[in-house]
Amino acid sequence: LTGPSAWHNKYPVAHGSRQSPIDIVPHQASRDPNLSQIVLNYDRCTSINISNNGHSVVVEFDDTDDRSVIQGGPLDNPYRLKQFHFHWGEKGCEGSEHTVSGNSYASELHLVHWNAVKYKTFDEAATAPDGLAVLGIFLDTGDDHRWLHTITDALYMVKFKGSITDFKDFNPKCLLPSSLHYWTYLGSLTTPPLHESVIWIVLKDPITVSEKQLGKFRMLLFTGEEEDQRLRMENNFRPPQPLKGRKVRSSN
Numbered sequence: 689l690t691g692p693s694a695w696h697n698k699y700p701v702a703h704g705s706r707q708s709p710i711d712i713v714p715h716q717a718s719r720d721p722n723l724s725q726i727v728l729n730y731d732r733c734t735s736i737n738i739s740n741n742g743h744s745v746v747v748e749f750d751d752t753d754d755r756s757v758i759q760g761g762p763l764d765n766p767y768r769l770k771q772f773h774f775h776w777g778e779k780g781c782e783g784s785e786h787t788v789s790g791n792s793y794a795s796e797l798h799l800v801h802w803n804a805v806k807y808k809t810f811d812e813a814a815t816a817p818d819g820l821a822v823l824g825i826f827l828d829t830g831d832d833h834r835w836l837h838t839i840t841d842a843l844y845m846v847k848f849k850g851s852i853t854d855f856k857d858f859n860p861k862c863l864l865p866s867s868l869h870y871w872t873y874l875g876s877l878t879t880p881p882l883h884e885s886v887i888w889i890v891l892k893d894p895i896t897v898s899e900k901q902l903g904k905f906r907m908l909l910f911t912g913e914e915e916d917q918r919l920r921m922e923n924n925f926r927p928p929q930p931l932k933g934r935k936v937r938s939s940n
């Protein structure tokens with residue numbers, strides 16, 4: 689037994705008071721006029737590599753200075769882009785982590801940022817209550833996404849757990865939907881160690897990708913090249929967790 693329902697054995701915080709993901713119920717979210725728009729300064733971002741960490745496919749960035757940050761909205765400081773990765777299902781009707789009025793999307797992109805103003809390292813920030821800011825973007829199935837090819841064309845290079853390859857000059861700005869309207873709430877990592885260190889910013893509008901593009905993610909493996917068992921990487925999403933009295937705020 690290794691799935692989300694067993695994580696509490698090794699990570700008791702799995703039953704904590706601010707776990708993620710959650711089901712977002714739009715009309716129960718409070719519109720907060722003090723919530724400004726979020727600002728993404730990704731123009732000087734520097735992607736480094738793409739890898740399969742046995743949980744997802746991850747693109748990492750150079751976070752040694754403030755060259756790519758998210759700020760505004762619920763954030764008191766600029767947060768530095770560290771990496772992005774995806775969660776998806778085995779079929780189009782499930783795969784996202786957050787749900788909206790009980791409905792799942794086919795996938796969810798997470799752009800992980802850390803508070804380099806208050807904390808010296810990512811690892812220190814990852815355990816602090818205001819250490820991380822994750823921008824969540826839903827993926828819907830439909831037409832091809834014109835820029836996602838850059839990522840799906842590289843997936844064959846990182847089929848096996850532990851594989852990594854160069855991935856330069858990719859700017860995730862091309863993966864944003866037209867509107868930056870969002871919901872925000874205090875939550876956690878959705879994979880172990882499940883630290884309750886994430887200020888979540890979930891965009892209301894999905895981007896559209898094709899079933900064919902999504903199918904390429906399902907070609908990835910949870911298992912390493914040396915393992916005889918080949919387990920397809922799919923359903924790497926955690927189901928929604930109890931809200932436990934938390935308020936979800938909505939941008940205007």
Ligand SMILES: CCCSc1c(F)c(F)c(S(=O)(=O)NC)c(F)c1F
Binds near residue numbers: 743800
């Ligand atoms: C200490 C973790 C290394 S970075 C990372 C990650 F690899 C990851 F997978 C998730 S997630 O929980 O899966 N998605 C929100 C994160 F939040 C992260 F910050």
Ligand SMILES: [Zn+2]
Binds near residue numbers: 773774775798878
């Ligand atoms: Zn994630």
